[in-house]
Amino acid sequence: MRLSRRPLVVPVLLCAVVALSAPRSVAAEEGDGNPGAGPDGHSVGADVARLYEEAQTAALRYEAGQRAADVQRARVARLDRLLTKEQGQVAVLHKDLGRMAGAQYRTGGGMPLTARLLLADDPDELLRGRRLLGQADLAVTNAVDRTRRAAARLDTARRSAERARGVLDRHTARLASLKRGIEEKLETARWTLQGEADQSVAAGRCRGAVRLARPKSSSTRAWVSPLETYDLSAGFDSAGERWAGRHTGQDFAVDIGAPVRSVGAGRVERVACGGGFGIEVVVRHEDGYYTQYAHLASAAVDQGERVRAGQWVGQAGTTGNSSGPHLHFEARVTPDLGSGVDPVKWLAERGVDL
Numbered sequence: 001m002r003l004s005r006r007p008l009v010v011p012v013l014l015c016a017v018v019a020l021s022a023p024r025s026v027a028a029e030e031g032d033g034n035p036g037a038g039p040d041g042h043s044v045g046a047d048v049a050r051l052y053e054e055a056q057t058a059a060l061r062y063e064a065g066q067r068a069a070d071v072q073r074a075r076v077a078r079l080d081r082l083l084t085k086e087q088g089q090v091a092v093l094h095k096d097l098g099r100m101a102g103a104q105y106r107t108g109g110g111m112p113l114t115a116r117l118l119l120a121d122d123p124d125e126l127l128r129g130r131r132l133l134g135q136a137d138l139a140v141t142n143a144v145d146r147t148r149r150a151a152a153r154l155d156t157a158r159r160s161a162e163r164a165r166g167v168l169d170r171h172t173a174r175l176a177s178l179k180r181g182i183e184e185k186l187e188t189a190r191w192t193l194q195g196e197a198d199q200s201v202a203a204g205r206c207r208g209a210v211r212l213a214r215p216k217s218s219s220t221r222a223w224v225s226p227l228e229t230y231d232l233s234a235g236f237d238s239a240g241e242r243w244a245g246r247h248t249g250q251d252f253a254v255d256i257g258a259p260v261r262s263v264g265a266g267r268v269e270r271v272a273c274g275g276g277f278g279i280e281v282v283v284r285h286e287d288g289y290y291t292q293y294a295h296l297a298s299a300a301v302d303q304g305e306r307v308r309a310g311q312w313v314g315q316a317g318t319t320g321n322s323s324g325p326h327l328h329f330e331a332r333v334t335p336d337l338g339s340g341v342d343p344v345k346w347l348a349e350r351g352v353d354l
Helices: 045-106 113-119 122-201 344-348
Strands: 250-253 259-261 266-272 277-284 290-299 313-316 327-332
Touching: 045 122, 045 250, 045 290, 045 313, 113 277, 122 277, 277 313, 327 344
Parallel strands: none
Antiparallel strands: 250 327, 259 313, 266 277, 277 290, 290 313, 290 327
């Protein structure tokens, strides 16, 4: 599942357009019914769109869970280091107490203080030394107690952090399992959708628009990229053995079922099936230019329909003369093959950088 929004340029030439012959165009006909409708009346294309969104959401939740678990693991490691330091300090202070006890013994600490005073050359000095030694003894004892309490608190915090990490790890494992389940369903639905699309292309007859329920966007941009997430592959005017002449558009490597967007407002000029482009949608924009979206697995609009910038017009696939799932996108002066301009530059002029 691709989640990054910045494209990566890859040298894969997916598009296999036969540039010298225009594809057979057959407009979508009314009355064909809902394409690929199952027993419950839902189309496979709509199921793919729903699963596609669910898979993206599940991936984001899983990644968030991983980040939270990583933060908790780092907290446990930090507490471990602090606990080790405190335990080391306790050991050092215990050694200090041992040294002080040994010093007292060597200087007559076992003799009664009265006898030591009588035998001392300087009783005042002995008393001062005794007070200092007692103060030092008390200070070390207090330090040991404080350090032990700090170590106990750290141990409690570390065990609490360990429990929290365990909870997060189990939560992340559940998210991973949910993510895998959705992706498996999506993969099955994608190839079911592609199989139905191939049948439509073989018959040269479109089944009608697959209406996709997309969340409302708050974007007010006049122009957008044709896909939200993608990898760029074959570019405009590049050479390739799988098409005659030069490549007429820009390819976007994406998974089957990825929602394809109209790059700007306009009216659907053509929805066609059959020929080298497979299932394609052509949109006429308000500035007189046309854009083409080809090798689709389904079309989400009908001929003559008004579309807005960012509206889903289809789902990516690998129909027609194509060697793998991708979108072939063109910007044209006319609705027909052979009038294309560099779509990357054309979009850049409208504020869209691929």
